[in-house]
Amino acid sequence: MADVLCTVKLRVPESLGVCHVAVGQKVYSFGGTKTDLYLNVHVFNTVSLKWTKVFPRDDTCFKDNREVPCMRWAHTGVVVDNVIYILGGRRLEFCINVLHAFDVDTHTWLHTEVSGTVPEARYFHSACVSGKVMYIYGGLTEHGGRTNDTYKLDTTTMVWSLTETRGTAPPASYGHTASIIGTKMFVFGCGSGNDRDHNTVRVLDTETNHWLTTPFQEPNSVAFAYNGELYTFGDRDTGGNRLPRRIRHLWKSSPETLSWKQVKPKGDGPFPMFGGSCCVVGDRVVVFGDDVFFGGGDFAYILDFSPSLKTLCQLAVLQHGLEQSELPHDIREELAAMTVTDDHTSTSRSKAVAERFLSSSWPVWRHF
Template sequence: MLRWTVHLEGGPRRVNHAAVAVGHKVYSFGGYCSGEDYETLRQIDVHVFNSVSLRWMKLPPVRTAGREHTREGPYMRYGHTAVLLEDTIYIWGGRNDTEGACNVLYAFDVNTHRWFTPKISGTIPGARDGHSACILGKAMYIFGGYEQLADCFSNDIHKLDTTSMVWTLINARGAPARWRDFHSATIIGTKMFVFGGRADRFGPFHSNNEIYCNKIKVFDTETNCWLSSPSAQPLPEGRRSHSAFSYNGELFIFGGCNARLDRHFSDLWKFNPEGSSWKKVEPRGKGPCPRRRQCCCMVGDRIVLFGGTSPCPEQGMGDEFNLMDHSDLYILDFSEYCSSVLLRAAHPQPAPRPPLQSCVHSSTISCFYLIVYTSGSMNILTVPTAIYIHFLFLLTNYMSDVDFRLKQSNNRECFWVGHLWRRMRSFTLEPYILSPSTV
């Protein structure tokens, strides 16, 4: 069952950034934050989130790799894209208020943390922001966005062969997706599913007569043909600047905004390509507030979602000028390992009982027990396994990774895990994430 299991504060405050998952880490590139200096040109910043320790780290200014070109790494920007292919992250597009939009391809080596710019050829896409980028095999597909030189929305598809480093403008057949920016494009199988974004009633030109389409358009990469995907009610509202990802062959979208409705969203929807049907998903736990321009990355069976911006609560959800940029992070867990997790302050060897609350408030806590209520077959929990429990002490901003040995209780549906002797003062303890790990 889907559950929001982690909520952290104090990460990088970023909006309109780009991120990818590399193993158990998430690399976040650039973006902006209200009030920061963006007139001074500087190299893009890189933040790394470790999903095991639940810690953020900012990388020092990165050197170039000394291969291909010797150009510096990308300048600070927003509205760009990041994709991962093997051990290289490719950054493309985006803009800066000083330098404008960019169409230089940058590559970041995840092993050496160095930048390089590959030598490319072919039909290079025009500089833009608000586009999408997808990886399929050895190819990167760029769709849409707002082109700076043409001063219009785009609905072109460009393909970069990362083996030959040749760009190609695809001559797509069929009725194309409408010109748009800040949409999402997600690869499932050999097809690219395009949803949402901001379009205009006057086609490619921006006239402030915005359209927010809630229909799916599908691009078949094998036939280079656009396909329609009609779907019945219910449908999500059209939106832009949302997040999208695929899991088990289905498309998920979260958040975004619709200026015509004066609304920001915090809903989660699931699209089934086989049945062309939408379903609203209601995860358990406390999720993010309504927002747009956040990032989300798939790490195993979990979605790491962070950043973005929302109207200030006192201004209402439609206010575009009084925005609150976020430094928080949430994890949405698809794993079926646990149906509920509870941490309780207790004396030694308490009798397991149903959870009464999701967090503990105490001025002095000396012993904790973890009780896991499982559903279905849980063979992984019946063997000696190390469980890493991550505690966030919110008031003291203290993080602790605790290694517990699992013990089975008499009740086969309940398990309790050792006890932790620790005395702390004035803190709030919340349970966040439970994941098995070999010892």
Template sequence: MPLWTVHLKGAPKGQDQPAAVAVRHEIYTFGGSIFAAYHSYQIPVNVFNTVTLHWTALPPVSDRKGKRPRCVPSWRAGHTAVLIEDTVYVCGGFTAGGNICKSKPYAFDVDTHRWSQPRVSGTVPKARSYGAACALGRVMYLHGGYTLDGYFAPGVRSEVYFDIYDDSVYAYASDLHKLDTRTMVWSVIVPAGGQPPPPSAYHSTNIIGTKMFVFGGEGAVDEDEDESFHNHVRVFDTENLRWLNHSSTRLRPQAQRLYHSAFTWNRELYVFGSKRRKNPRHLWKFNMETFSWKKVHCKGKGPSDNWMCCCMVGDRLVLFGGYQGFDPVHDDLYILDLSPSLKMLCKLAVIKRGLEESGLPHNIRWELEAMTGKEHTRPTEKMEGTEKKEASEKNEATEKNEAAKKNGYDGPE
């Protein structure tokens, strides 16, 4: 049974709408809430190490004049990010001024931490935000989102929405594009058949095998507000370029889902959370073989926030950021272990029961401290010979001093 194992504070501010990818044992986050945009004029990049459970902010990049280079994206939210080999492609979004960003991707090298903006050709998608993107091999797929007008290619469904607050016209799209990163050529996918998803934004796309699963989202505002939100699954066959028709499932996640967290594990689609408040914090899984939903019961205390960002690292789901309504952006991070090991269960028992830790190996004590959010340092595996011995002696001396202080000894006068 899945188990909530870690709850930490201290996630970077502005993490309610970032884009994130998992790279080996680390999670890279890009951008986030535009309400925090006064901190920087360029997109912030933060890295969470799932081993040390520490966040690191990468330094901003500037040219000789101290300005943001053109190859570095501006601060944004509502954008997408996908990892293809050793490169993250960041696309779309909107800026603090409300400007919708172009769909020409920025490329971030996870090994060198360098930005670039590759030249692209073909039919570049319209500027958009809150679209959904995923990757299959060397190809990135981009679906839906909203733009500033409703003019699309023939046959593409869209829904136009007039915002009375800023007198702007927005269009929710249902178009599907792909970017082949080997040639950097964009192309429009014209499905050979099937029922496509309704025009949507704030939805999710995930790949299982060669199928793309589109779930949730929001369409143009309707008189019946519930009809504007979706909780249907649509499946696109990337080999035959068709939307697959399936009978509607009786059991679905309660409440229509947007701003939800979606991920795949063991060839099943999982959904957690939502902006909507009707039971959004339950975890649901979707089986692609039976085309059916099932509620997943988790042990432990999970998050109470919505609009959280998520990444899968091995068998663990990492959720962070988010906020509820107009509450301040939260700095919480949670880890859900979908297949907890015996070692993890033992560590949780030590924490829960307050058992004595002094007799445990140093690495285990360090992991326990990390799980509880205490200050900790871990001996690096790169230290050899004298350095490792000195580090061990230093740790041992520190522990003896702390034990002596507890016994009332304050050291030499």
């Protein structure tokens, strides 16, 4: 396949413990570890690379006399028909199991009434969606107990059910990610306290409810599905190095064979992250994470599988140091984002990245 690039690095409002959901060309960000009363909602435009806050804390926080959900972290969300469903999370001393629904067209919170077997309150679980069905797996419960149960919510009837699975279920897990391709759910990075579990991919066939297990080459827990294939990369430094070591490659596989091969993106990828997450937006993957081990703060990266002509032109401007004063304001803002100083090296990285990018084919890391 063609190569991949990281060209931009931008700070984000917050990434640790935040739920990110892609809708069209935008990524919605909910919550985090801040102590605000209400659940923060920010929107990232992946075209302009700009963040906006949806709700100031005023009368727009209310609809039909119902408050927006309380602030939380380590929750999950999926989108079905332009409605984002948020479940779980933790706020200070308690866990949450209430389902919330956010309408992306009107930017309002909707009243939800569910029935059936509702999942126990949890956080650091995973959520993914197949059609109109939301799947929840694992997580930590109120007092820190790990779980390995699977629930599903039919959003057409709003009925929860516990999935009775067969085969060898994964160990009780948290901090993992899950992706669905077709009828199979792939779980990466099972955090059971045993490092060997990080080297295993668990697969649940949602038609037969049967678990399968397959080994993997190295610890990984951030995963996504793109163009019918699975991609994953590690979110922690396993080399024992004192200096930060960037993530230099991805792994990809066909969901049928689970035969893995390395993909080496161009550009500087992220450092190992804690609580990493990612959203697929067209031919780009937006990766969020906190470079917590190296003091890097909250950042996001773009993995670009098919850079646009606009992106290529911007990189050419950076590579050759061309004059920018006559360019449109929004283009200058994006170029400024692409030339952010790297906190880990204290040097500007734009020209070197542009040179590596323009001398390669794709896909590519964009670091913002």
